[in-house]
Amino acid sequence: MHQGLGPKTGSCGTLALMPKAPQINLIRAICPIVLVAILLGLSWVELLPELDTVTLDAQQRLQIRFSQSSNSKASELLPRLNPVIVGMDDQFVDQVETPIALSHVWIAKLLEALASAKPAVIGVDFAFPVKRFDSIYLADNPQVNFHQRLIQGLANASRSVPIVAIKVWDSEKSDFSPIHPDFQNVLDSQPGEFEAVTSAMFCQDVDGMIRTLPDSVCQPDDTEHGLANEMAVAMGLPGVKAGWIDFSIGEKFDYIPMMDVIQASERGDKAWLSSRFEGRPVLFGAVMQNMDSHFSPHPLAAWLGDTTYVPGVLFHAQIFRSIVSERGIKALPDWIPIVLTLVTATLWWLPSQRLFELSVLVMMLSATVVQVLLIHRSLWLPLSLMWLCGASLVVLRLVFDNIVNLSEKRRLKKVFGGYVSPSVLDGILKGSIDGSGQGKEVEVAILFSDIRGFTRFGEKHSAEQVVQLLNDYFGRMTRVVHESGGTVDKFIGDGLMAFFGAPNSLLRPATQAACCALKMQNELESFNQTLEARGQQPIQIGIGLHFGWAVIGHIGSPDRFEYTAIGDTVNATARIESLSKDLGTSVLCSKAFAERMNQEDSIPVDKHFAEFPNLGNLKMTNFGPQALKGRADMAVFGMEMKR
Structure with a gap:
């Protein structure tokens, strides 16, 4: 399973990978029409004119203050x-x-x-x-x-x-x-x-x-x-x-x-x-x-x-x-505020939310400026109909777009939930992972696991049985990784790679990775019982753990890429996992990983490793420096719970 995100789509707001339902488009199309009809009805029964009188009072109050300070209108009379x-x-x-x-x-x-x-x-x-x-x-x-x-x-x-x-x-x-x-x-x-x-x-x-x-x-x-x-x-x-x-x-x-x-x-x-x-x-x-x-x-x-x-x-x-003084304030014809309201309503169909909001704001401010200028000429332009229309449309657009976005996010989670880890999908939907192609160097804990002797298993069983076993196994192990706060990077044959500390930062990435490895061992015991019930041979796995810097981001072409981790830390973890079989241990970690765990001891335990609240019960076996293929010797430790 790859962390492929498909074609680059920009921010999560534009990830409209599934068409909107026809009924949603219909509701969106008739929203401004229904709103204008309701507002015209309120205006007809004289509920809106009260808002206009409040505005008229406020504007005249400002005029009175201006007149008192400048003695303008008082001197004209x-x-x-x-x-x-x-x-x-x-x-x-x-x-x-x-x-x-x-x-x-x-x-x-x-x-x-x-x-x-x-x-x-x-x-x-x-x-x-x-x-x-x-x-x-x-x-x-x-x-x-x-x-x-x-x-x-x-x-x-x-x-x-x-x-x-x-x-x-x-x-x-x-x-x-x-x-x-x-x-x-x-x-x-x-x-x-x-x-x-x-x-x-x-x-x-x-x-x-x-x-x-x-x-x-x-x-x-x-x-x-x-x-x-x-x-x-x-x-x-x-x-x-x-x-x-x-x-x-x-x-x-x-x-x-x-x-x-x-x-x-x-x-x-x-x-x-x-x-x-x-x-x-x-x-x-x-x-x-x-x-x-x-x-x-x-x-x-x-x-x-x-x-x-x-x-x-x-x-x-x-x-x-x-x-x-010929200053009795006269109202402009009724059709003018109606036309302004209709023009405001047409802004609803602008494609961009920001453009729509800006256009409504400019429309309302411009009309208000005109209203102020007209009142000085003893003319009154009622704008409550237009103001309510504009404000209501902005609120409706926000509500409607949020509903549509939530609906699209649910669809995305449903469609892509099986292709990427929840933390990655959440990052995509929230916009924190935007597909820009810019990698970020992060300190993470890397976990590699591999089924031992799986090649012989594949030779003795049909393709359907092999696929079924892998799907069952990876399903269980993926759940453990996610429950432990990790991100599944990829599946490589019968191997699994995960990292802890990205895209969501963690206080105790190494400790959570260690707990994940131990939980995977427990989950393996349960899985082997299922295999034995099917009449199949149980399996064994090896797990390698390492801590260090890795580049996390989108790797690939503009048309096809993965959200993955690369770097020397990743390569070293793969070598450590391969070494676990030779050293006769199921879980093997680097000295850097063990030291990081020791630093994290003072940090409170959280829900991801509540099953192992006392990591002091870990039995750590020092295997000393070991030769790793293609790199300098590295001190490694076997890890298991004390029985």
Whole structure:
């Protein structure tokens, strides 16, 4: 049995000596198709968009940090387009001691005070009453009730400034709650193409965050009119109907307390009012944190620090910023991410694993760079579909290729297990033995064994009997060599050559070789009993052992080679084995081998020679220097276990 490895095939990954099963090829072919279909299905049921929103948040977070460090986008937003927040806060509620629902007079005064400063537009994020309050009169003017005073203030303010108010959704009636007709009529009488009473609804994502411009998709009545959008239209600016809020525009909002505005008007401080509101869009609403608050992916309120649970009026303000700066983030057509995903999927069929992984990485990085560049132009390219496809394909390819490689390794072991020793085959499959043809000089223990008188046995028996005996004998002895940690190099007629210490290094190569020789003697006794049961004569063997340097590697031609050991140590071992018969001993070793065994005594015994834990029981017979054919005399020792 030779250690022939056949034609040179390179690394073990290319040792595809057996064709892959058709079903494996089929599975490999349809893997990307099935994966893309699954991902498209997940995208259809809106599971993947959540990943896109996380990415969008992260990119805007980076933009905000960049804007804060460079003041880039904040400076681009002109003051006349940056809304001023007037807030109804806790201080106001504590000061007036009036229920918020009965704040008619204060709201009227606020609207008149704001109008006197000539702002560009006033947005009221505060629902006007749905009914009259005729029975409630002013304490200082019994002729005017709350209802009349609010109508009066609204009318006075709307004559000089466009006012946009909100309406709220009544989920029980599945309709917007109409404000009282008196207020509706005043607001509708304003000139302009804007909707004076519009929806206050936000588009809330599945995670509870508000990121989207309030278009018709999320409006319960399918309209496209939101507070911020109609404020922009009232200023003569184009409205934006769809997209995402750009949170990177401007800095965090602060607010001017409602009572400060009213008091400035009452004391006639027109300069104070003009400096804050003239020509500016104004938004009035509640700024108490627990009243009409929503979750934002980014902090919006300067007075709340990094809190992302912020008053709704701030969302209207940020939406307004996005609209008037024409930076409402718009999504690219849906077919673009699908095409990118399909292109990524086609990389699956690249022949090389490394080329495939590199191509997927380049594809994903390139798309991400494009995504970053587009977000600065207020365009959004969703990439979660492509990212998941690429990452999943890489994992699937690794899993699939590992399964195929394991399958091929099993086939190789099954086919070549009888041609090479397990240690050699494992080295081939792991790539440590690569067929490069480069030999390596290693200190090894060499074992030669030979059946004595086998020529006469062959003359007396048929060829079939000779082959049967050799196969049975070599089968037993090969198992012993492998169990002892050795590598069978070759069979030469009725002889066997093995070495210990390559391709796997051993702590005690000489000791393991000695134990192997003794085990072979024990195995021979069992084998001879089998021969006697067949009516055949028992056999005897001689074993030679030597330790030294040998060249281990592939020997032969590029088309046919063996993994073998060559060198003077190998030749000397063969001579020692031949000498064993003349000296009347079954196992003969060199002095170098015996000295190596003596050095190894301090090394713990391992499983390969557990049957002979005490090598001190060895009987070593010193035969002194002996003449070896073709070389100088060598001291040799007979070896056997003490009986």
